[in-house]
Amino acid sequence: MDHPVKRDHARFRKIIKGRIRDNLKKYVSGGEMPIPKGKGVFKVPMPQIETPRFKFGDKQQGGTGQGDGEPGDPVDGQQGDGKPGQGEVGDTEGNKELEVELSVEELAAILGDELELPNIEPKGKKSLESTTNKYSSIGTVGPDSLKHYKRSYREALKRQVATGTYDSKNPIIIPIKSDMRYRSSNTTVEYENSAVVIYMMDVSGSMGDEQKEIVRTESFWINLWLKSQYKDIEIRYIIHDATAKEVEEEVFFKTRESGGTLISSALKLCREIIQEDYNSSEWNIYPFHFSDGDNWSTDDTKLCLEILDKDILPNSNVFCYGQVESRYGSGQFYKDLHTKYGTDNESVILSKIKNKDAILESIKDFLGKGK
């Protein structure tokens, strides 16, 4: 039985989600990210929804305080000092930041609603069977450690009542072997879909911080969406200039190299990762490549298209190429891909990301086809 306030709470959360949805564009392009709080929960900071009332302007108001200090000393301590003590019925009007916790599913649902993303149909053949055991039934045999006392005694009581050996004045019940009941496991088969996302990013000299920020934001939301669609998801990161290497997540977003760009190096490494670790009959594979589109030579671009055609596309759900604009990049690679695959290709999605404001649109490009 729930208290009505829990319904108010649910309503409040609904309103909050609406707010987040309305402000999603601002969030995303502002580079603001929900803060992971462990176990699939995110914290989304947002301004307190205060009931509008006539009130005094904050800044001008000033106030009174207690303690040491000379005129001119600052009083803005850290938040939260002062009254640790007691809350009291009445009105507490604080300008608290509201921190709302949302689960991956909720956050993804907001993104999905806002961008009208279709659900992904995992490839049928890629369902993994897994069995889980739950002790949810009762059997007549088993080890002592799984003995179900209540049920055993109930059986014994039934038996004694039936045989007339039960005396309500002296209700002692002694189970015998045939009364014993044990918890037994039910085996359930679950089908799991697993996905792997392989991010590749060009970290050559021409990719600046802003470009990386865009990739970071975009990959966060893409991961979020894919996590909501697949039970199991792995994420791998590749950075490249003229050579490619696999790195950890932090490194992926921090590295800045100088030098030229050979996109093929990343695609080669991506191919290797797929071949070694991800059998495409079991995995949904999503290679993403972000670059400013500046490739070293036309020969290398040819090589890239070859690797894509031969090894990557046949094994992936979809290959996504996101081109961030930079002052130095020529954007040639996008044109080359476009010439070959066009905009309406089933297995390749291309997207241009002009600036932070374009992030959401680009996410929609990539995920909007439900692949």
Add this chain to the structure above:
Amino acid sequence: MNRSKPIQGELLRLKEEIEQYAIDYGLTYYPVVFEVCNYDTICILAAQGGFPSRYPHWRFGMEYDQLSKGNIYGFQKIYELVINTDPCYAYLLSSNRIVDQKLVMAHVYGHADFFKNNAWFRTTDKRMMDVMANHGTKIRKYMNRYGQDKVEIFIDAVNSLENLLDVNVLFETAEVVRKREELEKTAHEEELREDDDDDVRSKVLKSYMKSKAKNELSPEEVVVPNEKYDFKKMDANVKGTRDIMKFLMQNAPIEEWQSDIIGCLREEAYYFLPQRMTKIMNEGWASYWHSKIMTNKALKSSEIIDFADVHSGVMAMSPKSINPYKIGIELFRDIEHRWDTGKFGKEYLECTDMKKKESWDMKLGLGREKIFEVRKSHNDITFLDEYFTEEFCQRQQIFTYKFNPRTGRNEIDTRDFQGIKQKLLQQLTNFGQPLIEIESSNYNNRGEMLLRHVHQGVDLDLSFAADTMKNIFLIWKRPVNIATVTEEKEYIYVYDGESFKPVKS
């Protein structure tokens, strides 16, 4: 739906013990019912202002959300929750230690005495539990009939008015209110009769016209003021009205159910008003008594450290605000000391010998009597105005601070007594809210609302003002203006249903 249960066993024994101390000290109160519950339940209750069955609204959910997290993050911990009703309900947190429970009980008896004896609470309805529950039932009924969203949106708008109250209403006893309602009713009937005399249209038609005028609540619709709304008549003695909730309830072109909701929310707002006006005294008084009862009577020697720890937490000073618990308890103690020793009156004040003043003791022993008298007749403003002395101010290390635009931070401004006292009183004036009056309800002779912000040195937050006026517009349905002062210039701003802007004059 019983999440809290009556106390028993050890707690019950403690309650009896503490209650006896309270009685011995001369506290009087309506019976106190202690219940014990877990933290979640305390959060549920606190989120709803202490009342377990209020009307449904998302903001209670928001309060609950924040409170229940507060515990996890360790920012705040509610020790006590006392409801001003007869009997007086108080909730104890089941996870508290015995020493905490004793402290809370003693504290609660302080509050209960204050609720019963302070003059500002004389007219609060002690059956508020039922009243709140009835409001809840009513509003739920409206939600079923008109849709939850529609009703909730209207409540959102009415919430914007919750601080537009007239503290003088608190002096009206139920009897006065009843009488006045009767008078108003007869006047209204008279009016109708008069109307009938000079108006050939029947009552039926009139009420039909009226209901036509009371449109659905939607800002898109242009409302044609019905000719039957006699703005001139309405405006006759409106100037200076501070009970804006009441004015709108009676005069705005809204549906019956909407005006009923304003009535419910207004009643609740007035119920909480005395608590807003006596925060310092009420907490000070309760803290004085928990401290007195604990240290003189109830504490075991093994509990002293824990008590000191909790007590000092409650009394913590902050550079950003005045802690009402701290200032309140210190002021009561100071008054007690002054009336015990005779440090008051002409002779003492005119004495210039600091040494003599310091050791001044006429052995009057009037302190206890005096504080009981003070707690009876004052509210925070008069309390500070009367008893906040220069010596006290220095001893408490109080200062004022203000925002320095150059450094972008709040900085200590002065430790000058006069300045501090003025600032304190200003912060407490009109329970800390801007003073807003109705200037005219027929402004521009077009039935527009003109509010006046009685400026006392601090400007309004304009973005909040804009949103507030939007909400008043939803109820009033015609442009809402406000006269105020911004950066030392007089302005009139208007919200006309489209936008908020200064009126070109």
